[in-house]
Amino acid sequence: MHFEFDPALPIYQQLIDTIKRAVVRGELAPGDRIPSQRELAQEARVNPNTVQRAYREMEQIGLVETARGMGTFIGRAPDLIPRLRREMAEAAVRRFVQEMRALGLDNATALELVAAGLTSTAADESEGSCK
Amino acid sequence: MIAELINVSKQYPGAEALRNLSLSIPKGQIVGLMGPNGAGKTTLLKLLAGLARPTRGEVRVEGRTPDRLAKARIAYAPDSDHLYPWMTVGETLAFMRPFFADWDQERAATLAEFMALPARQRVSQLSRGMRARLRLVLTMARSAPLILLDEPLSGIDVPSRSRIVEAILGQFQPEQQTLILSTHDVMETEALFDRLILLEAGQVKLDDTADALRNQYGKSVRDLLEEVYR
Numbered sequence: 001m002h003f004e005f006d007p008a009l010p011i012y013q014q015l016i017d018t019i020k021r022a023v024v025r026g027e028l029a030p031g032d033r034i035p036s037q038r039e040l041a042q043e044a045r046v047n048p049n050t051v052q053r054a055y056r057e058m059e060q061i062g063l064v065e066t067a068r069g070m071g072t073f074i075g076r077a078p079d080l081i082p083r084l085r086r087e088m089a090e091a092a093v094r095r096f097v098q099e100m101r102a103l104g105l106d107n108a109t110a111l112e113l114v115a116a117g118l119t120s121t122a123a124d125e126s127e128g129s130c131k
Numbered sequence: 132m133i134a135e136l137i138n139v140s141k142q143y144p145g146a147e148a149l150r151n152l153s154l155s156i157p158k159g160q161i162v163g164l165m166g167p168n169g170a171g172k173t174t175l176l177k178l179l180a181g182l183a184r185p186t187r188g189e190v191r192v193e194g195r196t197p198d199r200l201a202k203a204r205i206a207y208a209p210d211s212d213h214l215y216p217w218m219t220v221g222e223t224l225a226f227m228r229p230f231f232a233d234w235d236q237e238r239a240a241t242l243a244e245f246m247a248l249p250a251r252q253r254v255s256q257l258s259r260g261m262r263a264r265l266r267l268v269l270t271m272a273r274s275a276p277l278i279l280l281d282e283p284l285s286g287i288d289v290p291s292r293s294r295i296v297e298a299i300l301g302q303f304q305p306e307q308q309t310l311i312l313s314t315h316d317v318m319e320t321e322a323l324f325d326r327l328i329l330l331e332a333g334q335v336k337l338d339d340t341a342d343a344l345r346n347q348y349g350k351s352v353r354d355l356l357e358e359v360y361r
Binding site: 008009012046049 | 159160161293296297300301303305318321322323324339342345346349350352353354359
């Protein structure tokens with residue numbers, strides 16, 4: 001796993017986000033083993049207490065499960081991936097709405113732009129797949 | 132709290148290194164002691180190690196004034212070399228071992244290998260970076276509750292710096308250890324610290340957790356330091 005941090009944001013949160021993204025993208029599957037806390041601290045060059053905090057929160061939200069003596073694994077709850085995908089999409093929407101408000105756009109224009117954006121991206125993608 | 136300084140001043144002939152400084156250092160954390168040259172970082176570490184006494188005020192480590200006996204519980208790595216040039220790396224490790232009851236031979240061997248230090252090479256033939264790596268091996272091979280590292284990253288090559296940071300992160304035991312590391316820059320150390328203490332002219336300028344500082348100022352520790360010391 002590759003970690004790159006925005007040093008201005010809490011690092012434990014960025015660790016969690018990295019794992020979440022890897023799960024949603026399918027790079028990590030439910031039941032996959034992830035590095036131990038010590039391994040991750042060394043690999044990502046992050047303070048062990050920060051890593052511990054990230055693991056604790058990931059356990060609380062069901063993103064990972066720790067089996068004593070066996071290691072830490074991606075959670076196996078069936079709704080995990082759809083739930084994460086939805087959460088991350090909602091976060092992206094919140095950022096988008098904030099930006100639109102900051103630009104002074106009304107809802108109708110914002111929606112119009114989203115619809116246009118989705119259509120053009122879909123076109124790009126089908127074009128890309130033909131190549 | 133693993134260590135406390137209460138109204139501590141340290142006077143050297145012609146210079147006041149610390150001025151009425153008070154600090155509490157919680158257990159189980161990696162603490163970055165930062166500040167420009169001459170801010171008092173080395174003096175503070177020496178007081179904690181029991182190698183110097185305060186002119187005024189009180190220093191406590193694990194509730195007691197650090198003295199000769201406290202050395203058994205405090206691992207201190209000075210910024211200058213205390214190694215014998217004629218010994219090999221292996222001989223240096225064997226020589227240091229009996230001085231410390233908390234020496235872990237297995238950890239020493241693992242660390243020496245991780246640091247790519249050839250056992251048969253003489254200390255006099257090691258580069259500056261490799262000597263810094265050896266000093267770290269000697270300090271981290273111990274299970275001391277308090278580890279003090281004075282400028283372990285300064286003036287050495289980038290690969291050595293990275294290795295040292297990785298070795299600290301791989302060996303540090305937050306359940307039973309506290310580590311204080313002094314440095315005047317934050318190149319590889321942005322994510323290393325739980326807590327940061329910024330010294331300036333013998334006084335505490337900032338003292339908080341790294342995340343709280345990032346939150347409060349909305350910028351990296353590195354950028355924050357640049358702003359503070361400008």
